[in-house]
Amino acid sequence: xxxxxxxxxLTIGPTHYLLASAILFVIGxxxxxxRRNVIMILLCIEIxxxxxxxAFITYARAWHDLGGQITVFFIIIVAAAxxxxxxxxxxxxxxxxxxxxxxEIRLLKW
Amino acid sequence: MTEAVFFYLxxxxxxxxxxxxxxxxxxxxxxxxxxxxxxxxASLFIMLGAYFVAALQVLLYAGAVLVLFLFVVMLxxxxxxxxxxxxxxxxxxxxxxxxxxxxxxxxxxLTAPAASGIAATAxxxxxxxxxxIGRALFTTYVLPFELISFLILAAxxxxxxxxxxxxxx
Amino acid sequence: xxxxxxxxxxxxLILFAPLCAAILILLFGIHRRSLSAILAIAxxxxxxxxxxxxxxxxxxGQLVLPLELSVSWIAIPGLSIPFGILIDQLSLxxxxxxxxxxxxxxxxxxxxxxxxxxxSRYFGMLSLFAFSMLTIVLSNNWxxxxxxxxxxxxxxxxxxxxxxxxxxxxxxxxxxxxxxRVADFGFMLGILALWAISSPLASERTFHFQTLQDRLPGxxxxxxxxxxxxTLIGLLIFCGPIGKSAQFPLHVWLPDAMEGPTPVSxxxxxxxxxxxxxxxxxxxxxLFEGLPTVLTTxxxxxxxxxxxxxxxxxxxxxxxxxxxxxxxxxLGYMVMALGLGGxxxxxxxxxxxxxxxxxxxxAAGSVIHGTHEQNIWKLGGLxxxxxxxxxxxxxxxxxxxxxxxxxxxxSKDEILxxxxxxxxxxxxxxxxxxxxxxxxxxxxxxxxxxxxSHGHAHESPPVMLMPLFLLAGLSIVGGYLEIPHFxxxxxxxxxxxxxxxxxxxxxxGLCLAWxxxxxxxxxAQQVVHALAxxxxxxxxxxxxxxxxxxxVATIQQKLIAGLCAWVERYIIIGIAVNxxxxxxxxxxxxxxxxxxxxxxxxxxxxxxxxxxxxxxxRR
Numbered sequence: 097x098x099x100x101x102x103x104x105x106l107t108i109g110p111t112h113y114l115l116a117s118a119i120l121f122v123i124g125x126x127x128x129x130x131r132r133n134v135i136m137i138l139l140c141i142e143i144x145x146x147x148x149x150x151a152f153i154t155y156a157r158a159w160h161d162l163g164g165q166i167t168v169f170f171i172i173i174v175a176a177a178x179x180x181x182x183x184x185x186x187x188x189x190x191x192x193x194x195x196x197x198x199x200e201i202r203l204l205k206w
Numbered sequence: 207m208t209e210a211v212f213f214y215l216x217x218x219x220x221x222x223x224x225x226x227x228x229x230x231x232x233x234x235x236x237x238x239x240x241x242x243x244x245x246x247x248a249s250l251f252i253m254l255g256a257y258f259v260a261a262l263q264v265l266l267y268a269g270a271v272l273v274l275f276l277f278v279v280m281l282x283x284x285x286x287x288x289x290x291x292x293x294x295x296x297x298x299x300x301x302x303x304x305x306x307x308x309x310x311x312x313x314x315x316l317t318a319p320a321a322s323g324i325a326a327t328a329x330x331x332x333x334x335x336x337x338x339i340g341r342a343l344f345t346t347y348v349l350p351f352e353l354i355s356f357l358i359l360a361a362x363x364x365x366x367x368x369x370x371x372x373x374x375x
Numbered sequence: 376x377x378x379x380x381x382x383x384x385x386x387x388l389i390l391f392a393p394l395c396a397a398i399l400i401l402l403f404g405i406h407r408r409s410l411s412a413i414l415a416i417a418x419x420x421x422x423x424x425x426x427x428x429x430x431x432x433x434x435x436g437q438l439v440l441p442l443e444l445s446v447s448w449i450a451i452p453g454l455s456i457p458f459g460i461l462i463d464q465l466s467l468x469x470x471x472x473x474x475x476x477x478x479x480x481x482x483x484x485x486x487x488x489x490x491x492x493x494x495s496r497y498f499g500m501l502s503l504f505a506f507s508m509l510t511i512v513l514s515n516n517w518x519x520x521x522x523x524x525x526x527x528x529x530x531x532x533x534x535x536x537x538x539x540x541x542x543x544x545x546x547x548x549x550x551x552x553x554x555x556r557v558a559d560f561g562f563m564l565g566i567l568a569l570w571a572i573s574s575p576l577a578s579e580r581t582f583h584f585q586t587l588q589d590r591l592p593g594x595x596x597x598x599x600x601x602x603x604x605x606t607l608i609g610l611l612i613f614c615g616p617i618g619k620s621a622q623f624p625l626h627v628w629l630p631d632a633m634e635g636p637t638p639v640s641x642x643x644x645x646x647x648x649x650x651x652x653x654x655x656x657x658x659x660x661x662l663f664e665g666l667p668t669v670l671t672t673x674x675x676x677x678x679x680x681x682x683x684x685x686x687x688x689x690x691x692x693x694x695x696x697x698x699x700x701x702x703x704x705x706l707g708y709m710v711m712a713l714g715l716g717g718x719x720x721x722x723x724x725x726x727x728x729x730x731x732x733x734x735x736x737x738a739a740g741s742v743i744h745g746t747h748e749q750n751i752w753k754l755g756g757l758x759x760x761x762x763x764x765x766x767x768x769x770x771x772x773x774x775x776x777x778x779x780x781x782x783x784x785x786s787k788d789e790i791l792x793x794x795x796x797x798x799x800x801x802x803x804x805x806x807x808x809x810x811x812x813x814x815x816x817x818x819x820x821x822x823x824x825x826x827x828s829h830g831h832a833h834e835s836p837p838v839m840l841m842p843l844f845l846l847a848g849l850s851i852v853g854g855y856l857e858i859p860h861f862x863x864x865x866x867x868x869x870x871x872x873x874x875x876x877x878x879x880x881x882x883x884g885l886c887l888a889w890x891x892x893x894x895x896x897x898x899a900q901q902v903v904h905a906l907a908x909x910x911x912x913x914x915x916x917x918x919x920x921x922x923x924x925x926x927v928a929t930i931q932q933k934l935i936a937g938l939c940a941w942v943e944r945y946i947i948i949g950i951a952v953n954x955x956x957x958x959x960x961x962x963x964x965x966x967x968x969x970x971x972x973x974x975x976x977x978x979x980x981x982x983x984x985x986x987x988x989x990x991x992x993r994r
Contacts, residue, residue, distance in 0.1 A: 106210045111316060113254065116217050118312040120224055120243075122305050127228035128978055129301030135278060137975070139236055142271065143224055146247050149263075156334070157254045162342050165256045165334045166350075169343075172259075172266050173354050177361035179271050183278045184368035190282055198975055205972025297971075301979045304986050311989040 113154040121147035134186050134196045138179065145175045212253060220246035233284045237275050244268040256334035382432065383444050385425035386460045389470060390509050392421040397502035404495045411495035415502045416481045422509065423474035430467055440464060443515055443585070453577045461515035461584065464862050468722065469512045469654055472729045476646045477505055479842035483737055484638040486839035487744055497537060497636070504530035504643060511651050516582040517566045520655070524562070524615065527648050528555045534643060535635040547631040554628040558618020565611030569662075572600050572608070588661045595665075602666070609662055609669035613676075616652025620706045623680040627920055629703055630687075633695040637740030640695060645702050645736050646729035653709045653725050657718050664716075674714025678801045681707030683917070685811035689818070690914045693749050694739050697819050701775065702732055704808060708790055711801060717793040719864040724786035727853045731774035731783055734846035738768040741835040741843065742823070748830060751819055756828030763834060765824050767843040772820050774850040776813040776881050782853025789859070791877055792870045806880050813884030821892035 120143060127140030149168045156164025190196050219242065226239035244267050251260035343351050396418025404411035432438035445459025481501065488497055507530055510523030529552070536548030566582070572594065573580045573587055581587065594600045616622065621629040632644050643649070656663070656673070663669050684703035691697045705728050712721040741764040748754055758765045774783040787809065794802040834840075891899050903910050912918075969976070 106207065108209045108213045112213060113250065114316045115313065116220070116250075118309065118316060119221060122309040122312070123221070123224045123228055125305045125308065125982065126302055129305065129975060129982075130228065130298050133233065133284060135275070135282070135284060136233060136236060139240060139275060140228060142240060142267075143227060143243065146243065146267075149259075150247060150250060153251055153254050153256045153259065156256065162334065162338060163347075165259050165339060166342055166347050168256070168259050169262060169339070170350060170354060172262055174357065176266055176271050177357055179274060180361045181364045181368070183274060184365045187278065187282065188368055196282065196284070198973060201974075202972030204974065204977070205970055297976055297979055301975070301982065304979065304982045307986045308982065308989070311986065315989075 110154050110158040114151060117147045117150040117154065120144075120150065132198050134189065134198055134201070135183070137198060138182050138186065142175065142179070145171060209253065213250075216246045216249045216253070220250075232286045233279050234276070237272060237279055240275075241268055241272055244272065258334055258336045258339045382429060382438055382442060385428050386442065386444055386462055386513075389422045389425045389429075389474070390460060390506070390513055392425075393418040393502045393505035393509065397499050397506060400495060400499040400502060404499065406495065408494045411498040412481075412485050415498035416478065416485075418502050419474055419478045419481055419505050422505070423471075423478050426467065426470045426474050429462060430471060433464075433467065440467070445515055453580070456518045456582055457516055458519055459515040460513045462513070465654075465657055465722065466512050468726065468858065468861065469650075470509065472726055473505070473508050473512060473647050476729050476733050476846070477508075477642055479845050480638050480642045480646075480733065480737065483641075483740070483839050483842040484636075486836050487638055487740055488636060491636075493537065497534075500530055500533045500537075501639075501642070504534065504648075508647050508651065512654060515584055517569065517584070518582045520658075521559075521563065521566060524559065524619065524651070527643075527651065528552060528559070528619075531555075531632070531643050531648055534639040535632045537635055537639070541634070543631075544634040547628075547634040551628040551632050554625050555618045558614050558625055561611045561614025562618070565608050565614065568604075568608045568611060572604065575599055584658065591661065605662075606666050606668050609666045610672060612659065612662065613656075613669065613673060616656055616710065617676065618652075619655075620649050620652030620710060621680075621703055622652075622676050622707065622710055623683060624919065626680060626684065626703055627916075627923060630696050630699045630916075633693070633699050637695065637736060637743060640699070641733045641736035641740065644699065645732040649702060649706055650709070650725050650729065653706065653713065653721055656710065656713045657722055660713070660718050663713075670714050670716065672714070674711050674798065674801060677707045677709070677711030677714055678804050679707070680704070681711060681808045682804050682811075685808045685815065686913050687916060688815040689811060690910060691815075692751055694742065694751050694754070694819060694823060695736070695749055697751070697815060698732070698735055698739060701735075701812065701816065702728075704812060705732065705775075708787065708805065708808075711805065712790040712793060715790075715793045715797045715801070717790065719859050719862045720786070720789040720793050722862055723789055723858050726858055727774070727782040727786040727850070730846055730853050731771045731781075731850040734767060734771040734843065734850055735775065737839070737843055737846065738764050738771060741839055742768075742832075744835055744839070746830055746832045751823040753829050754823040754832075755826045757824045757832055760828060760832040761834050763840050763843070767847045768824065769820065770847045770850055772816045774853075775816050776885065777809060777877060778881070779878065780851075780854070782850050785854035788870075788874055788877060792873050795870065795873050806877055809877055810880035810884040813881040814888045817885050817888030818892050821888060825893060 124140045124143030124147060127143065128137055131137050131140060149171055152164040152168045152171070154164075156162060156168075186196065189201065193201060195201070223239045223242035223246065227236045227243065230236045230239060244263060248260040248263045248268075251257075251263060393415075396414045400411045400414050404414060429438060429442075433440060441461060441463035443459060443461050445457040447455065448458040449456040481498075484497070484501070488494055491497065504527060507523050507526035511520055511527065514520040514523060532548045532552040535551055536545050538544045539548070569587065570580050570582055573590060574594075591600075595602075595605070618625045629644060629649070633640055635644075663673070681704045684700045684707060688697050688700035688704065691700060705724070709721045709724050709728070712724060742754065742757060742761065743749055745761055745764070746754060746757075770781070774781040777784045777787045791802065791805050791809070794805050891902065915921075969980070
């Protein structure tokens with residue numbers, strides 16, 4: 097893939113925002129793979145949500161459709177609800193299993 | 207030109223902060239780095255004409271969700287994650303490499319010529335002002351809007367139930 | 376499908392009456408002694424009556440031979456095997472012998488086995504044997520014949536090992552079966568090879584005798600079958616008679632088979648089963664006719680067997696063993712006759728031999744029944760105490776020698792005349808063997824029936840004596856029944872020179888035996904000392920048994936069986952079976968790593984899936 101030219105780098109189009117969204121998404125993904133603390137994993141999930149939001153907004157702008165922004169509205173609310181319940185579960189986990197290390201939480205294996 | 211400056215001005219710290227979220231050893235710093243990411247993102251939203259959403263981002267996401275995270279981090283008294291001790295176990299190594307591949311593919315898809323049919327002209331009525339969003343919410347998207355209140359209710363009930371002390375003393 | 380007019384019905388009954396008897400004995404006859412005996416005798420007698428009926432019809436001209444009845448048994452594309460009956464002069468004669476002599480022996484068994492425990496099993500196996508033997512005789516195709524062949528082998532095994540608790544009997548049964556198995560392997564290869572060449576088209580290949588006989592000249596002239604191939608097939612098919620008719624070198628089972636009850640020895644190992652090989656050679660003579668190599672092999676194998684067996688008989692001390700070697704020798708004569716090209720001579724001698732050899736065995740059985748002793752040196756003076764038995768034994772012995780006027784004389788002379796015309800060496804061997812025959816049977820007679828009596832003996836009951844008389848009568852008049860004429864030979868040749876020479880030789884043998892064992896003029900011990908080395912060699916039966924034992928123990932078991940065991944243990948079990956288990960376990964161990972129970976692992980799995988999809992969907 098050839099390196100982008102100077103003009104391509106300076107003229108900002110939707111592609112730039114989408115690339116930023118992609119990079120952010122992958123960073124969040126690496127965080128999920130790598131972090132050992134459950135709370136930190138939840139945090140990295142938030143990064144991925146935000147990357148998706150950026151993509152939606154970009155396309156909303158590109159296609160002149162407000163649906164993208166409405167979607168982001170709902171995503172933010174849903175993310176808030178999810179974090180609420182998720183953190184409550186994480187707190188419970190720390191109480192029950194006395195650990196928040198993702199390597200030690202292996203209840204999914206019977 | 208201006209747009210480029212602002213774009214890079216907001217994007218680069220955002221990336222740095224994101225990396226800090228992922229690779230920082232101390233949880234509190236990760237949460238605070240995420241705060242920086244949120245703000246940068248809000249700025250980008252404004253650049254893209256989503257004013258209401260940007261405000262929501264700051265209010266809800268940065269203001270509520272992150273505060274919740276902060277409280278939990280403080281409550282659970284998390285120790286710093288020993289990244290140095292974090293040996294690159296097979297799964298994590300493969301995960302990183304796979305994520306790199308994913309990035310490669312995403313970049314390939316996004317920079318493909320067919321994707322460049324997206325125009326960037328502004329049109330009135332498509333601005334993300336409060337008025338426009340409000341109109342859309344209460345006309346076209348009223349059903350999801352009402353349903354989401356149920357979701358919030360469920361989340362509240364869930365959080366309350368889960369946090370109840372197990373033994374009733 | 377099945378024709379129920381007289382001749383076909385009779386034909387099917389011949390085959391299936393003994394089988395029904397065997398099945399009924401199996402179902403209802405255990406512990407019911409009289410019922411088993413009645414069923415067995417009824418079965419075989421029915422077969423005999425039907426055969427006699429067909430025979431008379433043939434003589435009248437009412438029945439035109441050959442009569443063939445056949446149903447299609449297996450008919451799939453490329454393989455068609457009929458199940459059928461072929462009645463022609465050859466099979467009719469043989470069937471008469473089998474059913475007639477067999478019925479006599481069945482009746483004899485009632486008396487001989489009267490004190491026997493496993494009475495019903497005995498008669499059941501005898502009936503099964505009768506059915507199997509008749510399957511061989513009446514078969515119209517190779518597969519049916521082979522089935523009967525194996526079944527008689529099985530019946531023989533069961534009957535030899537009738538007293539299976541006795542180790543010698545059990546071993547003898549095993550030996551008989553295994554030696555036959557070796558021979559039948561070659562036989563089966565020959566049958567399959569014959570089937571394979573019977574037509575270039577796979578769908579037209581056949582096992583049927585008549586079809587093959589008709590096709591063979593065409594195949595040879597068209598060049599589809601080469602002479603060496605046909606020679607090989609001939610030799611392979613000859614392997615069957617080598618085993619079943621106990622020719623050299625597979626003769627070792629027949630003397631041991633004397634462990635069975637004497638009526639069994641009479642029926643199976645004298646009159647019928649061992650003759651099945653000769654019958655087969657007659658039946659498939661069209662195959663051997665144009666193959667000089669095969670015929671030479673056959674005649675020399677026969678001649679050598681005749682000579683060697685006669686030597687062995689001369690030094691034997693057990694009455695039944697003497698008769699067994701005598702059977703071997705006479706079978707050698709028959710096979711030699713066939714090798715020389717004399718179908719009729721071979722069958723003629725087979726018939727007369729059936730009469731007098733069965734007679735000799737039954738008489739020996741009578742002796743054993745009366746004295747409980749088999750060693751000839753422990754017998755003696757039976758002429759006085761068992762008159763009828765002695766008379767019949769004498770008649771049988773004279774017939775065996777070829778005493779002029781008795782049946783054996785005519786049939787043996789036919790063979791010697793044939794040898795005289797074809798092969799001088801074999802003629803002299805045959806004549807010499809005739810002399811030795813006279814010597815050994817006279818030896819047995821003089822030692823066992825004359826002289827001083829060593830023990831107690833009583834005459835046998837009438838149920839055992841009647842068959843003896845019948846067979847004695849047949850041995851006497853057998854030469855006048857015009858058997859060769861029935862078989863299709865038009866002119867009975869009478870060669871004065873051959874007849875005279877054979878009489879002289881026989882007389883010499885008888886005189887020698889009389890001198891040594893009758894008059895005791897020449898001491899037997901001195902003769903034995905004089906010929907010490909050859910005597911010991913022959914007495915140990917040429918060390919053939921030792922050689923076979925060594926071969927089986929050393930080469931077969933250690934090398935071949937050992938190799939097979941090694942392959943089985945390390946390659947088949949080790950690699951294939953255990954290897955697959957190890958592979959599965961190993962794969963399982965590896966794949967188990969994916970199930971960690973950790974959320975991050977499963978998230979990684981999702982990611983990998985998405986990446987793979989993206990890689991594949993290139994657009």
